[in-house]
Amino acid sequence: MKLSKLVGERIKEVPNGAQLKSHIYLLRAGYIKQVSSGIFSLLPPAQRVSQKIQKIIREEMDALGGQEVLFPVVMPRELWEMSGRYDSIQEELLRFKDRTGHDMLLGMTHEEAAVHMAMNTVKSHEQLPCMIYQIQTKYRDEARPRGGLIRVKEFTMKDAYSFHTSQEDLDSYYKKVYDAYNRIYKRIGLKNFISVRSDSGIMGGKVADEFMLVTDSGEDRLVICDKCGYKANMEVADGVRQEVESEEQELQEVFTGNAKTIEEVCHFLEIDNAHTVKAVCYETESGELVVAFLRGDYDINEKKLAKLVKSEIKIADTDKFGLVAGNIGCVNLTLPENAFVFYDLSIKGLNNFVTGANKDEYHFKNVSASRDLQDVKFDDIALVKEGDHCSVCGEKLTLTRGIEIGNIFQLGTKYTKTMGMKVSMPDGSTMEPIMGCYGIGVGRAIASVIEEKGDEKGIVWPMTIAPWQVHFCPLRLDDENVEVISYELYKKMLDAGIEVLFDDRAVSAGVKLTDSELMGMPIRVVVSPKTIANGTAEITMRESGETYYVSFANLINELLDLIDDQKKQIEE
RNA sequence: CGAGAUGUAGCGCAGUUGGUAGCGCGCGCGGUUCGGGACCGUGAGGCCGUGGGUUCGAGUCCCGCCAUCUCGACCA
Numbered sequence A: 001m002k003l004s005k006l007v008g009e010r011i012k013e014v015p016n017g018a019q020l021k022s023h024i025y026l027l028r029a030g031y032i033k034q035v036s037s038g039i040f041s042l043l044p045p046a047q048r049v050s051q052k053i054q055k056i057i058r059e060e061m062d063a064l065g066g067q068e069v070l071f072p073v074v075m076p077r078e079l080w081e082m083s084g085r086y087d088s089i090q091e092e093l094l095r096f097k098d099r100t101g102h103d104m105l106l107g108m109t110h111e112e113a114a115v116h117m118a119m120n121t122v123k124s125h126e127q128l129p130c131m132i133y134q135i136q137t138k139y140r141d142e143a144r145p146r147g148g149l150i151r152v153k154e155f156t157m158k159d160a161y162s163f164h165t166s167q168e169d170l171d172s173y174y175k176k177v178y179d180a181y182n183r184i185y186k187r188i189g190l191k192n193f194i195s196v197r198s199d200s201g202i203m204g205g206k207v208a209d210e211f212m213l214v215t216d217s218g219e220d221r222l223v224i225c226d227k228c229g230y231k232a233n234m235e236v237a238d239g240v241r242q243e244v245e246s247e248e249q250e251l252q253e254v255f256t257g258n259a260k261t262i263e264e265v266c267h268f269l270e271i272d273n274a275h276t277v278k279a280v281c282y283e284t285e286s287g288e289l290v291v292a293f294l295r296g297d298y299d300i301n302e303k304k305l306a307k308l309v310k311s312e313i314k315i316a317d318t319d320k321f322g323l324v325a326g327n328i329g330c331v332n333l334t335l336p337e338n339a340f341v342f343y344d345l346s347i348k349g350l351n352n353f354v355t356g357a358n359k360d361e362y363h364f365k366n367v368s369a370s371r372d373l374q375d376v377k378f379d380d381i382a383l384v385k386e387g388d389h390c391s392v393c394g395e396k397l398t399l400t401r402g403i404e405i406g407n408i409f410q411l412g413t414k415y416t417k418t419m420g421m422k423v424s425m426p427d428g429s430t431m432e433p434i435m436g437c438y439g440i441g442v443g444r445a446i447a448s449v450i451e452e453k454g455d456e457k458g459i460v461w462p463m464t465i466a467p468w469q470v471h472f473c474p475l476r477l478d479d480e481n482v483e484v485i486s487y488e489l490y491k492k493m494l495d496a497g498i499e500v501l502f503d504d505r506a507v508s509a510g511v512k513l514t515d516s517e518l519m520g521m522p523i524r525v526v527v528s529p530k531t532i533a534n535g536t537a538e539i540t541m542r543e544s545g546e547t548y549y550v551s552f553a554n555l556i557n558e559l560l561d562l563i564d565d566q567k568k569q570i571e572e
Numbered sequence B: 001c002g003a004g005a006u007g008u009a010g011c012g013c014a015g016u017u018g019g020u021a022g023c024g025c026g027c028g029c030g031g032u033u034c035g036g037g038a039c040c041g042u043g044a045g046g047c048c049g050u051g052g053g054u055u056c057g058a059g060u061c062c063c064g065c066c067a068u069c070u071c072g073a074c075c076a
Helices: A021-028 A044-063 A077-083 A113-117 A167-187 A262-269 A302-307 A413-421 A441-453 A481-496 A509-519 A531-534 A552-571
Strands: A034-037 A039-042 A072-074 A095-097 A103-106 A129-141 A152-164 A195-196 A208-214 A222-226 A231-232 A252-255 A277-284 A289-295 A313-315 A340-344 A353-355 A363-365 A396-411 A433-442 A470-474 A500-502 A523-527 A536-541 A547-551
Touching: A021 A034, A021 A222, A021 A441, A021 A531, A039 A044, A044 A129, A044 A152, A044 A167, A044 A441, A072 A077, A077 A103, A077 A113, A077 A413, A103 A500, A113 A129, A113 A152, A113 A413, A113 A433, A152 A441, A167 A195, A167 A396, A167 A433, A167 A552, A195 A222, A195 A396, A208 A222, A208 A441, A262 A363, A277 A302, A277 A353, A289 A302, A302 A340, A396 A413, A396 A441, A413 A433, A433 A441, A441 A531, A470 A481, A470 A509, A481 A500, A481 A523, A481 A531, A523 A531, A523 A552, A531 A536, A536 A552, A547 A552
Parallel strands: A195 A231, A289 A340, A470 A500, A470 A523
Antiparallel strands: A034 A039, A072 A103, A095 A103, A129 A152, A152 A433, A195 A208, A208 A396, A222 A231, A222 A396, A252 A363, A277 A289, A277 A313, A353 A363, A396 A433, A523 A536, A536 A547
């Protein structure tokens, strides 16, 4: 490819609003162009990267026995009503009417379409296990896209769905997919990625793992134990609370005036927030009150609470339930019937804490859990915080951040049951197959590689997914020797099957060299009057910066070796 | 969806108390340079986001709307 003809431009300034490294470089190096919030076009180099990543994904999915299919982007309302998701999903699902007035939607995930394809097609246990997958555009009407390709509305995704006749079969297949995912990320050149236990959300099912690129710019919070290897998304992470020691004292009611929040009460009584117990109030979908108590230095984990309540929850209007906002406490609390009360493990064994007196302007002091909260069950409803210990091995936990680059779920029978998919079994009975589903966002993978490997000069592509393997920069193309030799070398590279980006522009050396670094090809080849005088070409490795000279006669073989070595190094 | 900010040339930005629209980069042409974003000359390129209002006159002041970005909520 000749750079003079390549669609897209390299720009010097950091585009307005771009903050993430990957976003900045993708824009500056001419890989993407924004069309609307969260909607991008991929320019030729980015499309080449995307296709290389897709090829790796296909190889791994095919190796698992996966069969590539294509589901529709647009689906009718009825299909999603079968699973119940037409109603349970809110604005993120983009709905519209076709010309006949029929309700349609844009696919944001394809469980329904997968079951639709498999039901009455896959009919016997003899056809199982089977896995179908596609690589296709998804649309999710995100409330807030951000970070270039990291969080978008429209994106290319590989999604796979497997069907099984037993949990054991799903378990073993799930493990194989898990291993394949590790290989995929490794092959696209990522190193700093991990898998964490995660929440299965409304996908249903129990077991779920997320693959995360560990980076400070990530939007997910992760909890990691460096000793035993425990890794979990903050949403589901367990931790052992930090203990607060204190001798039991006599219960008192104290005036606290207008002090309502934990900060205000702590300031008023001159105590630490670890010596308080706060209440957080929610309402279930059916309107029942949920009161959660936890120590003042911990925050509520709404996902854990929702799981205990077995309902979606939203912040409650305390007045509606006759509660005194700011003075709600776990002693002498009168609640409506049907109300749920939960106590976090951080309160267990806690002495001498302050909690609301359930009347305006008063709090209780010196409350003791063992004395004043008898017959109370303690649950895990708090977010892990810095300094907590691992619930598996007791080591101090590390909190970090990550970008979700893939996820795998055990779906169970949620979709096969609701949609009525059945297969016949050896004994003549029928069963609803157990499903697994497995996703990878391609665009996010592109951005993740840049996040991990990009340096102060620009993108650094791994050889396996670089849009071109070699960036060829002849300097002084106006020099007749350089021109003749450069075009000769270019042709030889093409003939040898090397993917080469040829900078045939009549621009200064500085422009060519900085552009090559910004665009990130793994190998740069420079020829100039200087190197030609020695009969050599200069090779520079983008990642290491290593530079050396090779004779023209050896250049092609040297490049082929380098390409091969680098691929092998990544894929091992 | 809550909070904050920004919309002026392809990109980055300036535009004073309201008085006919500017700079840098990029792009075209001519020339001199040329191994780390060269220089000179010369061109092209704007419904100042949008609708209304105030005014003799609005990029500038007022109101509405739209778009985009950032933080948060949400994120199947």
